[in-house]
Amino acid sequence: MSLKPGGLRALRDLDVRSVSVVGEAEVGLSRDGSEPRLAALAPPDSPLLARLEGDRARRGDEVLLLGPAGPKNLDALRGVLPWLVPRPLGLGTSAGMGDRLGLATPGHVRAMRSSGAGIGPIFAQQSIREMERAGRTPRQVMDDAAWGVFAEDWRDGFGADADHLKTAEHVDACAAAGYTFFTFDPGDRVDDRAGTADPTALRALFDGLPWDDLEDTPGNLLGRYPDASLSLDGHEVPVDGESVARAAVKYGRAVVHAAYLYRRLESVMGKREFEVEVSVDETESPTTHVQHLYIVRELSRLGVRFVSLAPRLVGSFEKGVDYLGDVAEFEKDLAVHAAIAREASPNGPYKLSLHSGSDKFSVYPAFVRQTRGLAHLKTAGTSYLEALRTAAVLDPAFFREVYALALARYPEDRASYHVSANVEKAARPETVEDAELPLLLDRFDEREILHVTFGSVLDAAALGGRLFELLREDEEAYAANLESHFRRHLAPFASPSGS
Numbered sequence: 160m161s162l163k164p165g166g167l168r169a170l171r172d173l174d175v176r177s178v179s180v181v182g183e184a185e186v187g188l189s190r191d192g193s194e195p196r197l198a199a200l201a202p203p204d205s206p207l208l209a210r211l212e213g214d215r216a217r218r219g220d221e222v223l224l225l226g227p228a229g230p231k232n233l234d235a236l237r238g239v240l241p242w243l244v245p246r247p248l249g250l251g252t253s254a255g256m257g258d259r260l261g262l263a264t265p266g267h268v269r270a271m272r273s274s275g276a277g278i279g280p281i282f283a284q285q286s287i288r289e290m291e292r293a294g295r296t297p298r299q300v301m302d303d304a305a306w307g308v309f310a311e312d313w314r315d316g317f318g319a320d321a322d323h324l325k326t327a328e329h330v331d332a333c334a335a336a337g338y339t340f341f342t343f344d345p346g347d348r349v350d351d352r353a354g355t356a357d358p359t360a361l362r363a364l365f366d367g368l369p370w371d372d373l374e375d376t377p378g379n380l381l382g383r384y385p386d387a388s389l390s391l392d393g394h395e396v397p398v399d400g401e402s403v404a405r406a407a408v409k410y411g412r413a414v415v416h417a418a419y420l421y422r423r424l425e426s427v428m429g430k431r432e433f434e435v436e437v438s439v440d441e442t443e444s445p446t447t448h449v450q451h452l453y454i455v456r457e458l459s460r461l462g463v464r465f466v467s468l469a470p471r472l473v474g475s476f477e478k479g480v481d482y483l484g485d486v487a488e489f490e491k492d493l494a495v496h497a498a499i500a501r502e503a504s505p506n507g508p509y510k511l512s513l514h515s516g517s518d519k520f521s522v523y524p525a526f527v528r529q530t531r532g533l534a535h536l537k538t539a540g541t542s543y544l545e546a547l548r549t550a551a552v553l554d555p556a557f558f559r560e561v562y563a564l565a566l567a568r569y570p571e572d573r574a575s576y577h578v579s580a581n582v583e584k585a586a587r588p589e590t591v592e593d594a595e596l597p598l599l600l601d602r603f604d605e606r607e608i609l610h611v612t613f614g615s616v617l618d619a620a621a622l623g624g625r626l627f628e629l630l631r632e633d634e635e636a637y638a639a640n641l642e643s644h645f646r647r648h649l650a651p652f653a654s655p656s657g658s
């Protein structure tokens with residue numbers, strides 16, 4: 160079936176947007192009603208029409224179909240509109256725009272169009288933790304993003320990130336749903352005792368590593384890292400037996416687990432193309448330069464090919480708020496990580512990935528400068544916060560309820576997130592004027608509290624349902640808020656030439 164550009168005949172007359180022409184058929188998204196519906200206009204014998212489900216009515220010589228924006232129709236569209244299928248993005252600068260609600264892609268696309276020159280977008284991205292809390296499946300996340308891509312007629316491609324995978328079951332579920340980018344998070348196996356163990360304790364921890372799983376011996380490992388100072392693009396990285404032993408104790412089990420997940424992924428993906436990120440960002444102590452070297456060299460030795468790595472960087476990356484720490488110190492440390500990523504791995508250059516990247520405005524310039532475009536920015540919760548900002552304007556009473564629930568749930572819901580907000584410092588819902596409610600989204604404590612309590616809000620049927628209703632009723636307001644918010648995220652990463 161061939162695509163032919165232009166030639167839009169009748170669907171536009173029906174207020175259908177983003178019309179694509181597929182052979183003799185036209186397809187688009189109709190907003191005539193509370194739920195978006197797929198509209199197709201085609202000759203009765205159109206092969207595409209035969210694959211679509213919905214109500215059919217005669218329109219002159221053609222058939223007009225109005226059907227659900229659901230999985231069956233999306234699969235039929237994917238067969239003829241290749242830009243609805245995610246693909247690997249390679250080493251170019253990229254940005255992940257996680258969407259907990261499944262309604263944000265239109266705003267993300269608009270921000271990409273206005274400020275994302277040269278950036279590869281990941282529109283479908285959700286961690287397993289978020290899927291569990293939001294009650295969504297990997298397939299739903301993927302499909303919602305693809306409908307957003309269809310609605311906005313984005314034809315430049317996108318990636319799909321199965322984020323923070325920890326088990327083989329996670330890998331299987333996301334591979335089956337068609338993801339192209341897999342983020343392995345072996346952070347539970349990072350051993351922070353490595354940093355403080357005295358020489359005797361260190362020796363015991365080192366000897367106790369799972370050497371068979373590492374396919375290695377203590378002697379071979381230390382032999383591969385002779386005492387030396389590595390010179391990388393003007394940066395010296397001193398390597399010695401003790402720091403290598405500490406790296407192995409800290410990250411050895413994580414490396415084994417990442418290799419296990421990788422082999423599982425290879426076996427389930429078969430011939431399908433994919434790319435991998437390894438993240439150890441959600442751990443206690445920063446990844447030193449030697450530890451970075453150890454992780455990437457050992458992953459490579461075990462056959463793990465990756466396009467990006469998320470080390471635990473210095474300073475504090477809390478969710479949904481700006482960087483907490485000394486930006487100059489961050490840049491100095493990052494410069495060496497970036498040099499390692501460019502030059503030191505047998506895996507070839509790879510990107511550094513900035514996790515918890517939402518709203519880290521003060522470090523974006525340094526990140527871009529030092530990585531020289533070998534950069535991935537990962538955001539998620541900030542799009543949910545823009546949804547709440549939209550809701551706070553559209554229905555203040557509803558937002559007040561959301562905020563009250565968030566305050567109550569925060570002490571429990573914060574577990575597993577790096578946040579330091581204090582409920583005592585946050586405004587009481589009853590003391591804030593309606594007009595001031597959206598401003599709560601600009602305050603540190605309130606923002607983090609709202610960020611990590613999304614699962615509880617979505618679980619509270621009346622609140623979750625109302626939030627979706629509001630955003631669907633005024634999707635333009637949500638898209639506009641997202642667009643302006645994401646322009647600030649993307650602009651520092653965009654290439655002036657658009658290449």
Ligand SMILES: O=C(O)[C@@H](O)[C@@H](O)[C@H](O)C(=O)CO
Nearest residue numbers: 286288514515516537538539
């Ligand atoms: O909140 C989550 O579970 C994820 O979206 C994040 O940890 C994600 O990996 C991220 O870093 C988004 O900023």
